[in-house]
Amino acid sequence: MINNNRHHSQFQLALQRFRGNKTAMACVFILGFLYFSAVFAEFLSPYSYKDEQRQYSYCPPTPVHFFDQGRLTWPYVYGLQLSFNEFYKREYVTDVNTKYRVKLFASGESYKLLGLIPTRVHLLGVESPGRIYLLGADSRGRDIFSRLIFGGRVSLSIGLIGVLISFTIGLLIGGAAGYYGGRVDNYLMRLCEMVIMFPGFYLLLALRSAVPDDFNSVQVYFAIILILSFIGWASLARIIRGMCLSLREREYVLAAKSLGVNDFHIITQHILPHTLSYSIFAVMLSIPGYILGESALSLIGLGIQDPFASWGNMLSDAMSIVRIKFAPWILWPAFFIFLTVICFNIIGNVLRDCLDPNLKGN
C-alpha cells in the first residue's frame, strides 16, 4: 500500500535502533512472557481461579523443599494446618510427617487448552491433598499465583482491545476533521474537547453507572472496554487532525483527489499511513491508561466481579493496612500492574526516539 522503498527502509532502520536498546528489548520479553502466560493460563496455573480451599485462608507462600535429611531429593512440600494464636493471628503449622511431592505436568482440574483441546494437564501441581501456593493464598484460600495468571488475561487484554477500538475511532475522526477542515473540523474538535474536558476517572465512574446493573461478568468486561475506549480516543484524534491538516496539502493527496478517489479511501490509504509512526508509540504509551483504568474500577468493586480475577479486583483485598501487614503477598497484583505499565512506557518512549526521522542520520 505504501509504495516507496525509502519509507520501508526507514522503518527497518527504526526497528534496528529499537533492537539495539537492551532495556526496551527486556521489556518486550517481559510483556511477551506475560501475554504468553495469559494465553496459556489454564496450563501454567496449578489451580483454577475459583478453586477455593477455605482452610487455607491467607496461607503464606509454600516453601518447596529440595533436601530431605541432608540428601538432595525430588522437590516436595509439607502439609499445613491452620490455627489461630491467642491474638487471633493465623498461624500455619508445618506437619513434617506429611510430604507431598511436586509434580510436573500434573493432572488437575479439566479445561480446554486455547478453548479447543480438552485436557487435565497442568504444568505444575502437587500430590493431593497437599496444596502448593507459590505466591501465597488470598482470604478464601485461592492460589494467588494462579489468579494472577488468569487476572492477566483480563487486565492485559483490556489494554489491547481498548486501544484498538479507541484508535480506530481516534484515527477516523482525526483524519476526517483534518481532511475536510472547516465546519466538520470545528464540530468534531469541539466534540473531542468535550470528552477531554471531563476528569477521566469521574467520567469513567459516570459511564459505569449507566451500565445496567444486571450485566454478568463477560458483559461487564466488554462494557468496561467500551467505556475506556470512549474516554481514550479524543486526545489522539486531536493530534491526528493536526497532522492531517498538513498532509492533505501534499501533492499525492491532491493527485488522488483529482483522479476522483473517494474521500474515505484517501483518508485511510493516503493520509493515515503517514501518521503511523506517531500512532505506534502513542498506542504503546496509552495502553497503561487502559490497564490502570480497569484496575481502578475493579479495585473499588465496580469492574470485573468476583470470582473472576483481574489484577484490580485482586488488589481490592489489599485495601486494608492490617491485611497487608499480616499477608503482604496480597500485594502481588500491584507489582504486576507496575511491571506492565513500566514496560509499555519504556517501549513507547524508545519507539518514539527510534521512529523520529531526525535521528535518521545518526
Add this chain to the structure above:
Amino acid sequence: MFNKIAFQNRRFALIYFFFLLFLFPAISQSQQNPQPGGQLVLATTSDPKSFNTIIAKETSTSEAVEFIFDGLTKTDPFTLKVGPNLAQSWEVSEDGLEWIFHLREDVVWSDGVEFTADDVVFTFNDLVFNPDIPASSRDIFMIDGQPFAVNKVDQYHVKFILPVRFAPFLRAMSQEILPKHKLEKVVKEGKFNSTWGIDTDPREIVGTGPFCLIRYDPGQRLVYERNPRYWKKDLNGNTLPYLERMIYLIVQNSDVELLKFIEGTLDAYSLRGMDYSLLKPIEQKNNFTVYDRGPDLGSQFIVFNQNPGINPNTNKPFVDPVRLSWFQNRDFRRAVAHAVDKEKIIEIVKNKLGYPQYSPMGPAVGFFYKDDVFKYEYDLNKAKQILKDAGFSDRDGDGYIEDQEGHQVEFNLYTNSGSTERVDIGGILNHDLEKLGMKVNFLQLEFNTLVSKLTSTFEWDAIIMGLTGGVEPHFGKNVWTSDGQLHMWNPRQETPATPWEKRIDELFSEGVQELDEDKRKIIYDEFQMIVSRELPVIYTVLSAKLTAIRNKFGNLKPSNLGGVFHNLEEIYIK
C-alpha cells in the same frame, strides 16, 4: 432499631425509625475524686448531613448530636430498665393509657432559658406529629395510625394519652426534646426541614445534654465543649460533666482511624476482626485496653425478592415470574440456608471473632433472644436433597439445575461495593451455590443505588445486606409487619401475602399491647420461630464488638447495648 440499613462500620447507615438505646444516669458509688478537665477524641468516617435530629435518616447525624440532647427517660444498657432523665418520675393510670410525667425543675437549656413542659409538648405535637415534617421517629409513635395526645398539665407536668396500650412506651420516651424557644418560629414558617443544617452557627443548636457543639469544620472535625448549665451533679455536688471538651475527628476510612489510634491521637477505636491481631499484642506498650462487648446487635443476611408486584412505569413485573416462583418456595430458601458456611465465614471474614446468627433477635438482645429456633447447619448434600425433593435437578446435564418447567436456576446476587466483608460473604456463598448447581451472578453496586433498589425500584433478585438492631422487638416493626416500609422481600402489602406474614402481623400488634414482659417474650419467641422456619431473610454471622480504649479514663463502663461512652458525663481523666 432494626431500622437502619447498615453499610459497615457505621458509615452511610440509614435510620428508618429511631434509636432505642439511651443512656442511664447511674452514678458510680466508688469514685476516687474525679478531677474536671481534659478531653475525649473520637473519630467518625463521615460528615453529619445536618444537625436536625428529628429528620435525621443516617447515623452520621444522630451520632453528631447524641450528647447535645436528652430525652425524658433513659434505658440502662446493662439491666435494660428504664430510668429517669429529664422526667424525674411518672405515673400511669390503671388501664395503661394515661401517663403523667413529672419533669425536673432544675433543667435549663444551654443558652440559659428554662426547660418546661412547653418544650415537651412542642417536640411531640409540632415536630414529631407534624405531617409537614418527615420525622424519622413518627412511625413508632403512631399506634394503628393514630398519634397519642400530649398535653401540658402545668409548667412541670405533661400528660400523654395513648389510643391503645403500648408496651415500649417508656423506652420510646427517650425521644430527644428540642427547644421550643429556638424552633417555634421556623416551624410556623414551615422552614423546619431546612433548619439546623450543617451551615448553622453552632451556638444556635441549644440542648439540655452534657455537651454543646461549638465548632464544625466540614471534613475535619466536630468540637464540643461541656455544657456549664447541665443539670446533673455528682455525689459531692460538683456539676457534671467532668470532661472539658469532646472532639470527633472526621477521617476518610477505618484504616486512617486505626493509624491515628495507634499513634495516640484518638482515645477509642472500634476493631474489625483482623485488627485484633495487631492491637492486642501492643495493648500494654501503647497503654490501652481492648474491651470485648459481645455480639453485635446488627445483622448481615441474604434476602430474596418475593415481591409479586408490577412496575407501574414499565408494566413489567419487579421480579421475573419464573425466578419469583423459586424465591417464594420455602424449600429453595432452606437449601440456600444450608449452603451458608457460617463457620468459615466467621474464620475468614471476622478473623474467628464472630457468632453465627439464626433469628432476627441476636444473642446480644438478652431477654427477648430465643436460642432454640430452627437452625440450618452447613451441609451441601442436605441442600441438594432439599432442592431435589422440591423439583430442582440437573435435567440437561450441563451442571446447572433446572426447575420443573426446565428453566435453569440463575439469578443476580447484589451487595454494596466498598464492603470487603459483604463481598467476601457473597463470594463464599456464591461458590457454594454454584456447587448446588445454581448460576449466580454476584454483583457489587454502589451503596445508595443498592438501597434505592431495595426500597423504591424493587427490581432485584437477591441482596446481601445488613440492618442495625436493638433490644426492643417492636421497633423492628417496619421490617417485620407486612405493611412495613422495610419489609424488604415484599414491602407495603395491603393484606398479608402469606399465612405466616399474617401471623407475624398479629404477633406484633399483640406484643405491643401486652404489658407483662414474660407474656411478651412468648409472643416474640413465636415470631422468631416463624422467621427462622420461613426464612424470608437468611442470616449469616455477627461480629464480636471489640473496642480499644486508652487507659486514661475513670468511670468507664463500656456496654454492648448503649455504646462505649453511654455515661459520658461522669467519665473523667485519671
